[in-house]
Amino acid sequence: MINKIGLDLYGGDNAPESTIQGAIFALKNGILKNSELYIIGNLEDKTVFQGHENVHFIEAENTVTNETKPTQVIRLKNSSIYKGCEMLRTGDLDAFVSAGNTGALLSAGTFIAGRLEGIKRPALALALPGKNNKPRILVDAGANSEVKAEHFYDFAREGIAYAKFMDIKNPRVGILNIGTEEEKGTSTVRDAAEILKEKEDIDYVGFVEAREIFGNNFDVLLTDGFTGNNILKTIEGTAYYILDELRSTVNKGGLLTKIGALLMKKSLYSLRSKIDYRQYGGTFFLGVNGHLVKAHGSSDSEAISNAIYVAQKASSENLVSKITL
Template sequence: MKKIAVDAMGGDNAPQAIVEGVNRALAEFSDIEIQLYGDENKIRQYLTATERVTIIHTDEKIDSDDEPAKAIRRKKKASMVLGAQAVKSGQADAVISAGNTGALLAAGLFVVGRIKGVDRPGLMSTLPTMDGQGFDMLDLGANAENTPAHLHQYAILGSFYAKNVRGIEKPRVGLLNNGTEATKGDPLRKETFDLLSQEKAINFIGNVEARDLMETVADVVVADGFTGNAVLKTIEGTALGIMGQLKSAIENGGVKSKLGYLLMKDSLRSLRDSLDYSSAGGAVLFGLKAPVVKSHGSSDDRAIYYTIKQVRTMLETDVVNQLVQEFSKEETND
């Protein structure tokens, strides 16, 4: 049985969206147990599942404006912290939260702990592409600054995830840069390019540009945390903007626009689905001793369900323990 700790109080729509997502996941998967951390009275209003679910009551939670590291130290009974502690003690196999991103990163690093040999875990998510295949990208903001050695590790981590969790036999790894030529970029990108070109454990295809990401130019895209976070928010904002403009054009375009919508309804739904990142699950702080997954702050019950599904797959494929063994081999070889 896979035991998953869930912060029921994190996110814009907590606890309703969190608990309703849990209800759906428990109905779908018979091999998971959920531990819900948070205000028991508020949680019970929405909990319909009666088996394989436990509520661990706490009145304390980490707010969106709390300073991450201080919150982890001072709010030791916060729902997010208790979930991370459950993973550390072995009571849970993974933890999910839609709450304060920085605090979850801090809980992951300081409570759960990083894998020996991993210098800096990266925040990784599967982002949408026009063909629906998606691509894994890291770092998406766990670290504001990175060295070539960090990006080299991200390439190995991302490739490992794409192969073992997403089932891509030989993931194509690209380095995000301002041009595809090998000579492009600043010193960070140039040195990283050299390192990745010599790495036999990955299928490095060279530099990739941001404009090509949604065309499935690579299965794994490596970036420093600052750049990766900017690209992530640009993709999210562009997708929301496109769908918002289409909706406005249909609503304000009169009878012809509404008739056109009826004729193109299936195609527009397909476009919407191709831009929807929620079905891929949450962002994984990859490189830790157990799955620590950040669901989007505005997640609805559907997004929470898919995040639980994603974590279930990670536990089923035992990707973290495989990664521990892989980095142990590297340390032995060094």
């Protein structure tokens, strides 16, 4: 089977350079073996891809910016995001990767590529690091700032599919709340819990507090997109703050401190890699009719290459088909 992977040339803080270099890296390292790469944008110098017969070019404009409202992208029919999602809808692409405007990408995915049958709310599913090197899946990580209780069932099915894609068997589902007691939280999360309790296809384990995000008592964590995105950015900020403070402490320390840091260097690099978004490359807008991959806005070439990898892997395993209806 030949996978057709689309790549948005634009979007992101480092585009188009990071996009081009990420694509070249993926091609040279066999990530796109048995795949066709469709670069969507206006690439004037196509010679950088000379010798790669599986690369195709789709002309599109760079008209979606961070200021573009989600509803506007539907009218920007020559934009790279619109064309990528349109190709998903028609089956001309199996997956589409973009580091562009999150809201615009979700809007295009929902209204141009279309929703899966039985799904009311597509969501952004994200893999977080967890204990025992086992990822935790966060849904929604930023797509839907306001949700209803019934949408948590969609999020659960999307999160379970992604968890299985990440080799987690029999995923357990929890809802983020301010406490584990059933009477805690907003009416939305309490109603959502009652809905999930009745679903035989969901292994619902109850409420989960934020301090247990990296724990072992769940695999998929559900919340609204506003909360989920703030959790993600808080984790990133806290992690990098601790690493910076540790680096500063070592630099100011004496000889024994520096020797100790040198002995721990391998372990510290391992810790850093666990919290590095580039390792995961991209996250999925699940519930969309196709594999829509959102790369981090500040993606460099390594992150773009990894986003291409997860798009290719999702296409090969047909991740979308694993979302139960």
